[in-house]
Amino acid sequence: SMKVALELFKDYQGAIQTDGYAAYGTLEKIKGIIVIYCWAHARRYFERALKHDKARAEYAMTIIGMLYDVERI
Structure with missing residues (x-):
């Protein structure tokens, strides 16, 4: 879920490659995170x-x- 993704990456800075799972879309809003897709x-x-x-x-x-x-x- 979104809560898990936000908690898991709360202190992360950098790129995250995902499969397009909707919960990861919220990570795009965090400064310092770049979401890249498969x-x-x-x-x-x-x-x-x-x-x-x-x-x-x-x-x-x-x-x-x-x-x-x-x-x-």
Whole structure:
């Protein structure tokens, strides 16, 4: 829950990578914390978007794929 996340990171300063769990969204409000999200979870939304806006969804998935390529190196 939000209370647990706030308590766990109350003295933390830096970046926190999350999977998009809503409770972590509150961490964005704490000065000194930068919340970064997981591309694998974000990519799922672009996969769903293929049905509605294929060209832009494919473009986004290509860019995400390029990021994955960099991480493999």
